[in-house]
Amino acid sequence: MPAKRKKPPPRASVLDPVKSFTDAMPRADLEAPRMQRHTIERIPGRPAGEHDFELAAYSMVRNYVHRSRPQLELEAKEGRRLLEGTVPQEKRPGEEAELDFADVWLDLTGQRRKCVLFTLRMSYSGKAVHRVYATASQEAFFEGHVEAFEALGGVPTVHERLAAIDTAEDVRHVHGRPTSIGFDFEQERELLGALPADGYDCGIDLTPVVHRNGRITVRQCSYSVPGKFIGATVRVKLRANELWIHDGRRGVASHPRLTRRYTFHDILDHYLEILLATPGAFAGASAPAQARAEGGFTRTHEAFWAAAKRKAGDIEARKAMENAGINADEPAVAGNDDEWDGPGEEEVSGERAKVISLHNRRLPPDPRTALPDMSTYDRLLTPVKDPRTTKQKGTCA
Incomplete structure (x- = not known):
């Protein structure tokens, strides 16, 4: 058998003098903020600019960086793989709690809506308090803490279904403990700090101006305000699930908080003064x-709507008569070409009633004295015969 050939040593590369410098930049980018990392177009220019390295072309350095960068990232992850894992924790009663937001879908008024579930859980016993909010905002974050601390202190909750879930968890055992969550929490309850005497205001105060359309804009959503406040500045308390509007210290309106931009919520009673x-x-x-969609259109609103339709009809008729130059207190005369071109009075169900046409108006006279001469344009419609051929030239219509 022939002797095994020796493997030749690797060929030297012209990039060997700057490989360590070039590889140091991708390694530093692994720990650098995203906006401060090197782009693949920037790295090849640094060896020439900072070390006067001109033995390799720009494209050669760029290709080397393109191949080596994924390998350097993989090596860095391999080095950190031994550090990945969890560290067992032992919590003392009454000292710490954990919280989290999670998506939850609810059916509200026949529509499916995406909300967030706030969960605060005591680290020692596992006792949890759940609340549902319209959005994972700062207001919901604060309000969830306040309600959770009040519930843990013995104050009953307003969400009965979630309260039942919290109560049912008291019999559950965590991590194979011999005692239940409820049993351990009784020991933990006595070690909790006392609740403050005054409640914590979780909302945000804003001062928008009421627009001409009777609405205010809060977080790119619109809410109605009573019409008498148009042009005024009102005080708004934005909470996790509701929005309260105040005039000084007096509350004037409340709305459910909207989460989609450019949506609106109007209350019919806010516009009655304008509709009058x-x-x-x-x-x-x-x-x-x-x-009507929310079930708030009452019989009183129906009566107002019927009266408004009757009044609107009288107003439109009076406007039409005034525009035509007719005295609103006198009946319209049929056949009078100078003032009115519509029908006069007709018999309706045995009673005399004024029937007014709002569309049969006379057009103003034509200000032009004579029509333009179109004979020269008629010549363009007559085809001209070419003497050299049997075909016709020109355009015919």
Whole structure:
């Protein structure tokens, strides 16, 4: 058998003098903030600019960085793999609690809505308090803590279903303990700090201006305000699930908190003062439609709507008569071409009633003295015969 050939030593690369310098940049990027990391276009220019290295072309350095960077990241992860894992913890009663937000879907008023579940759990006993909020905002974060601490102190909760879940967990055992969550919490309850005498205000105070459409804008959502506050500045208390509007110290409105941008929530009663002056706007208003959808359109609103329709009809008729130059207190005369071109009085169910046409108006006279001469344009429609061929030239219509 022939002797085994010796493996030749690896060929030297022209990049050997700067490989350590070039590899140091991707390694440093692993710990650097994202916006301070080197781009693959920036690294190849540094050896030439900082070390006068001109033995390799820019493309050669760039290709080397493109191949070596994933390998350097893999080596760094391999070095940290031994440090990954969990460290067992032993918590003392009454000292620490853990909290988290999680997505939860609820069916509210026939619509499925995405909300967040706030959970605060005592680290020692495992006793938990759950609350549902519209959004994982700062207000929900504060309010969840306040309600959780009050519930742990013995104050009953307002969410009955979640309270039942919390109570049912008292019989559960954590990590194979011989005693239950409820039993361990009784020991932990006595070691908790005392609750403050005054409640903590979890909302945010804002001072928006009421727009001409009777709405305020809060976090890119719109909420209605009574019409008399148009143009004024009101005080808003934005909470986790609701929004309260105050005029000084007096509350004037409240709304459920909206989470989708550019949405609105209107209350019909806020626009009644405006609709008294302009009842014709009632038909296309968004507030009545929203009130019907939420079940807030009462018999009183129906009566107001019927009266508004009657009043709106009288107003439109009076406007039409005034625009036509007719005295609103006198009946319209049929056949009078100077003032009115509509029908006069007709018999309706045995009673005399004014029937007014709002569309049969006379057009103003034509200000032009004579029509323009179009004979020159007619020549363009007549095809001209070419003497050299049998075909016709020109355009015909």
